[in-house]
Amino acid sequence: MTPDLSVSIGPISLGRPAMLASGILGISMEVFNRIYRNGAGAVVSKSLSKEPWEGYANPTIVGIKGGYLNAVGLSNPGAPYFAEMIKPNKDVPIIVSLVGSIEDEFEFMVKQFENCNVTAYELNLSCPHVEKVGLEVGDDPKLVTKIVSRVKSVAKAPVIGKVGLGTTNYLDTVKAAIDGGADAITAINTIRAMGIDVETQRPILSHKIGGLSGPAIKPVAVRCVYEIASKYDIPVIGCGGISSWEDALEFIFAGASAVQVGSAVGDRWIDVFSEINDGIANYMKKKGYSKMSEMVGLAKRF
Amino acid sequence: MTPDLSVSIGPISLGRPAMLASGILGISMEVFNRIYRNGAGAVVSKSLSKEPWEGYANPTIVGIKGGYLNAVGLSNPGAPYFAEMIKPNKDVPIIVSLVGSIEDEFEFMVKQFENCNVTAYELNLSCPHVEKVGLEVGDDPKLVTKIVSRVKSVAKAPVIGKVGLGTTNYLDTVKAAIDGGADAITAINTIRAMGIDVETQRPILSHKIGGLSGPAIKPVAVRCVYEIASKYDIPVIGCGGISSWEDALEFIFAGASAVQVGSAVGDRWIDVFSEINDGIANYMKKKGYSKMSEMVGLAKRF
Amino acid sequence: MQSVSKTPSIRIIEKVIDETPTVRTFVISDANLADVLPGQFAMVWIPGVNELPMSVMVIPEKGKAAFTVRKRGVSSTALYDLKAGDQIGVRGPYGNAFDIKDGKIALVGGGTGLVPLLRLAKFAKPTNDVTILMGSKSKDEVFFEDAANQILQNNKHQVIACTEDGSYGEKGFVTDVLAKLAQTTKFDAIYTCGPEIMMHKVVQLANSKGIFVQASLERMMKCGIGICGSCCMDEVMVCHDGTVFDGEFLANSKEFGHTHRAKSGILENY
Amino acid sequence: MQSVSKTPSIRIIEKVIDETPTVRTFVISDANLADVLPGQFAMVWIPGVNELPMSVMVIPEKGKAAFTVRKRGVSSTALYDLKAGDQIGVRGPYGNAFDIKDGKIALVGGGTGLVPLLRLAKFAKPTNDVTILMGSKSKDEVFFEDAANQILQNNKHQVIACTEDGSYGEKGFVTDVLAKLAQTTKFDAIYTCGPEIMMHKVVQLANSKGIFVQASLERMMKCGIGICGSCCMDEVMVCHDGTVFDGEFLANSKEFGHTHRAKSGILENY
C-alpha cells in the first residue's frame, strides 16, 4: 500500500505536504506550473502589494554560513497584475501571499482575485525588512485581528496568517490572527539579521538589515511550530530551513500539518520537492503509517 | 608598530578583545587560568545562582547543523562556592555571571564576592530555557531596572546586562538595563530553539526546548549589536557564533567594543582566542589601525 | 568540481583597460573565476551602489579574471568609473555553459556580449574552424579584435568586425553579415550573445537552416542562484537553467526576443 | 581522518550479550564507531532517560560496535534493561587515545574499564607481549576473559583474572597482583582503566618504578566535546584533553584519585 501524502490544513486540502514558500521563484505562472509538476503540494506567491514595488537595490540576496540573507524589499508586480496572470490557472493550487499596512489595502487586493482560482490567502505579517508592513503589522496584534477579520469577510478562500519573530511575542500575533478568524498559521518568516563585509566594513545587503533563512533558522522554526501547536488549536504550516524529508518530518512531528520550502531551492534546486515526497513516503512505509495526519504532532506525546 | 589589542568597555579595561562566554568551560579556576594564558581577554563564569543547581538530565548539549542546541538547565555550584574558589585569584580578569529571579537574590550573590577580584558582573537576563530566571526576567523591563539598580548599589565592579531574544522587544530590555545604571550590554544569548529526532520522534534535548548557539545565530547577533549601538549610547559586547577573527571584527564594526566566544570552543578548541587575536592584529597592521577603539562601529558610517 | 561561492568576496582591481570610449576591462585575481566555463557569470558588487551580473572575461595570466563593462545606467557607470586599487565584491561562478560542437562554428556577438564568446573561443577544440562576427555601430566601438585573434592563434579562424555605418570592417548589422556568410559556409554550430533582438534574429536564422544554435541570455538578476525568480523567462530561471539555451527551446519561448521582466516582475516589451 | 558526529544518530540494538549478572553488552551497526581508537568513547542516548558516556567495545564483525554496561543507577539500569530491537542514539567518537609502546605491556582493568583496554589489545603491535590483569570481587563478576584471549591470539600474552575473594584466578586486588608481577617482570608500559582509586594506585606504582603509564579517566560528562566544562579536572577537560592521561600529568594532579565534580560542578571526594 503506497502511503497517502495528501494533507489537510484545516479547510485547505493538498495532494502533497511541501509547498513552495513565498518569495521564492514566485512571480510567474509558468514557473508555478513547473514547480507543481515537480512535486510541490502548492505554490505560495511572492507577497503582493496593492501597487507594483521595485524593491531595494542589489545586493538583495547573498549566501552566508548556514543559509541566506535577503532584503529584497518585497519587489512584486502588484496584486492586480498578478491576478490577471493567474486567471487562466485551473490545476495549480496557488496560495496568494498579500502584504500591506491596513485592512482596506488587503480588501482591495482580495477583490482582485474574485475570478481566480485561489487555494488560500497567506497574509504576510512577518517580513522583517520593509517598513510599515510585514513584521511591523505582526507586532501590532490589534491591527492583525482587524486585517484578518476584514480579509475573512471578503475572501472566498481560507486565510492563513504568516508569523515571524518580531518585537512582540509572536504567540500574541498568532492569537490575534485566530481572533480575527484565521484558518491556519504559517511559521516562520526569515529572522531579522545582518552581515558585514570585513574588508569594506560595509553591511553586505544594500538595505543593511535583512532576513536570515535556511538551515540556520530551522531549530528556531521547529520550536515556534511546537509552541503554537501546543498552545493553540489551529493548523500550522511549518517553514524555515527545510531542505530534506527529515527536516519536513521534524516540523510535522512538532505539530505542523504541512510545510513550506524556500531557501533549499537555492541549494538543492526544485528537485527538493520530490526528494521530500519520496523520503516521507519511504518513512511512512517503514514505520507503517498510511496517512500524513497520523504523524502530525507526534513529538508532543513525550 | 604592533597594534594595541586592548579594549575599553565603558569602565572595563581588558588586554585583549575576546572573552570566554558564560557557560562555556566556566566552573573551574584552573581552567580559567588556562584559557586566559591562551589569549582570552577575560573569562565569564557559568551563570551562578544563590544555591547550587544540578541542571537537567542529558542530553543537555548536542551539535546540530549550524551550531549547538543546549538546555543545560543552568547547573552551577552556586555563588558562595564559586566565590570561595576564586578568592585566591589575582591575575585572571573574571566576569561573574549571575542568574536569579529577584533583586534580593542578586544582592545576596554580589555580597559573596566582597573579597574577590571581580572584573565585572554580567547579569543573565536571557537564558532561554529555565523558568523564572533569564529570559523571563529580561522579558520584564521593570524587573530588569530594579535588579540592575540594586546590583549597582551593592557592587564595587561594573555591571553588564546580557540580553537575548525573548517575548518582548529586547531593545526595551536594553533600555531598562540602562535605566538601572548598567555599564555595558552583552548581546546575545542563545536563541530559543528545538530539535526533534526523526527516528524516535522525540525532542532531542531532555528539556525539549533549549537554546541555539554557534554560526547559525551570528547574523542575528550582529544585527542586535548594530541595533543597540545605533540606538543607545552604551558599550556593547558582541556574542553569538564568533569562531574567527573575521567574525569578531564583524561585531566590532557593528558597534561592539569587545566580543565573547562560546560554541566555537567546541569546534576550534581554546586556540580560537589566539587565532582571533592574531587575525585582528594582522588586519590592523594591514589597514593601519593602532587601537581597537578606532574600529568600533565603523559599519554605521554607511 | 567547480567551487561556487554565494557570499561576495572582496577583490582589488589590479588593472583597468580602456577598450572603447564607453567600455573598460577590469582585471582582478580570482582563481575561482579565472577558470569559469564559457557562458558562466559572476555577481559583481560595487559597494554602496549595486550588484550586477557580469560575464567573466578571459585573461591570459593564470589566476586572473576580468569584467568588461559598458557604461550604461547608474550602476554600470559606477563600475566603469572605478580605478586600479578600488574594491569590488564577487560571487559565483553561476549558470550553465555553451556546448562546444565539432567543425565549423560561428560566434556572433554584440558589445559586451563578446565576453562569453571569447571564453568559448578559448575552449574551442583544435579542430574547430572558428568565425567570430562582432557587431558595433561604428569604428570607435570595435574592441576585442586583437584579443580574439590572440585567443584563436592555434585555430583556423577569422575575425570579422561589422559596423553599422561601415566605418570599419564589413558594413551592416552583424545578423545580415551572418546571413550572407551562411549562404556559402555550412556552419556546424552558431553561438550568440548580445542584444536580445540580435540574438533572436541569429536563432531564427540558425533554426531555419537547421544549424545547432545556442544563445546566452540576460535578464534582471538579484540572487543569481535560482531563489528569487526575478530572472524568470517562461518556465526557466535564466540564472540557473541558463544563461545558455538551445535554439529549439528558444523557438518555443513566448518571451525570448519579445519581453523581459522589470524589477517589480512586470513583463515589459523589448 | 576520523569522522566525528556531534548529533545523536539512532541505532537499533541488534544483540544483547549477558556478561555477568550485572553486565551486558549491546551490539549495534555503526561504521563510525566500529573503528574508534582505544580510549575513545561515545555519548549514548537512552531516549527518555539520559545520555551517558560509554567506551566502545570491540566486536569482531566489520562495521559493528558495542557498549558493555554495568547496571548501577537509574540511567545505566535503563540502558541495561534494553532489548534487541530497541533504539539508542549515539554520537562520537570523542577523546584521545592510548599511545601504544613497544615491548612488554600490562593492561590493568576493573569491570567495564576493561572495554577500552580490550580495544587497546586489539591495536597491540605483533611484537607486544601483553599481560591483562582483570579485577573483580568474585568469580561471577569475571567477564571478557575469552574475549581477551581471542583478541590477543596472535600475540604473546597472558590473561590474569583476579578476584578479591579468591573464588577465581588470582586472589586479591588487581593492584596487589600487579605489584607482585612487577617485581619480576620489567614492563615497558602499563595502561589502566577502572575505578579511580584502582587507577591511582596503578599510576603510583608505575611512577615509582619509572614505568610509562597511562590511565583512561571518567568524569561527569554532558557535552563530551569540550564545551560545558562539567568534566574538568585541574585545568584539563577529561572529554577533550583525555580521557587518556600520562602518569607524569596524573602525578601532579590535585584532583586525580581524590575529587571529582558533581552535576552542579561542586568538587566531591571519592
Ligand SMILES: Cc1cc2nc3c(=O)[nH]c(=O)nc-3n(C[C@H](O)[C@H](O)[C@H](O)COP(=O)(O)OP(=O)(O)OC[C@H]3O[C@@H](n4cnc5c(N)ncnc54)[C@H](O)[C@@H]3O)c2cc1C
Ligand atoms: C548574465 C549576465 C551577464 C552580463 N554580462 C555583462 C558584461 O559582461 N558586461 C556588461 O557591461 N554588462 C553585462 N550584463 C549587463 C549588466 O548586468 C547590467 O544589466 C547592465 O550593465 C546595465 O546596468 P545599468 O548601469 O543600466 O543599471 P542601472 O541603470 O543602475 O539599472 C537600473 C536598475 O536596474 C537594475 N538592473 C538592470 N539590469 C540588471 C540586471 N541584469 N540584473 C540586476 N539588476 C539589473 C539595477 O539593479 C538598477 O537598480 C550582464 C547581464 C547578465 C544578466
Ligand SMILES: Cc1cc2nc3c(=O)[nH]c(=O)nc-3n(C[C@H](O)[C@H](O)[C@H](O)COP(=O)(O)OP(=O)(O)OC[C@H]3O[C@@H](n4cnc5c(N)ncnc54)[C@H](O)[C@@H]3O)c2cc1C
Ligand atoms: C569516558 C567514559 C566512559 C565510560 N564507559 C563506560 C562503559 O563502557 N560502561 C559502563 O557501564 N559505564 C561507563 N561509564 C560510566 C557511565 O557513563 C555512567 O557514569 C555510569 O553508568 C553510571 O550511571 P548511573 O546509572 O549511575 O547514572 P544515574 O544513577 O542515573 O546517575 C545520576 C546522575 O548522574 C549523571 N551521571 C553520572 N555519571 C555520569 C557521567 N559520567 N556522565 C554524565 N552523566 C553522569 C546522570 O546523568 C544522572 O543524572 C563511562 C564513563 C565515562 C566518563
Ligand SMILES: Cc1cc2nc3c(=O)[nH]c(=O)nc-3n(C[C@H](O)[C@H](O)[C@H](O)COP(=O)(O)O)c2cc1C
Ligand atoms: C529571497 C527571499 C524572499 C522572500 N520573500 C518573502 C515574501 O515575499 N513573503 C513572505 O511571506 N516570505 C518571504 N520570504 C520568506 C520565506 O517565505 C520563508 O518564510 C523563509 O525564507 C524561511 O524559509 P526557508 O528557510 O525555507 O527559506 C522570502 C525569503 C527569501 C529567502
Ligand SMILES: Cc1cc2nc3c(=O)[nH]c(=O)nc-3n(C[C@H](O)[C@H](O)[C@H](O)COP(=O)(O)O)c2cc1C
Ligand atoms: C552549553 C552552553 C551553556 C551556556 N550557559 C550560559 C550561562 O550559564 N549563562 C549565560 O549567560 N549564557 C550561557 N550560554 C550562552 C553563551 O554564553 C552565548 O551567549 C551563546 O552560546 C552564543 O554564543 P556562541 O554562539 O559563541 O556560543 C551558554 C551556551 C552554551 C552553548
Ligand code: FES
Ligand atoms: S536571479 Fe534570482 S532566480 Fe535568477
Ligand code: FES
Ligand atoms: S563533558 Fe562538556 S567539557 Fe567535557
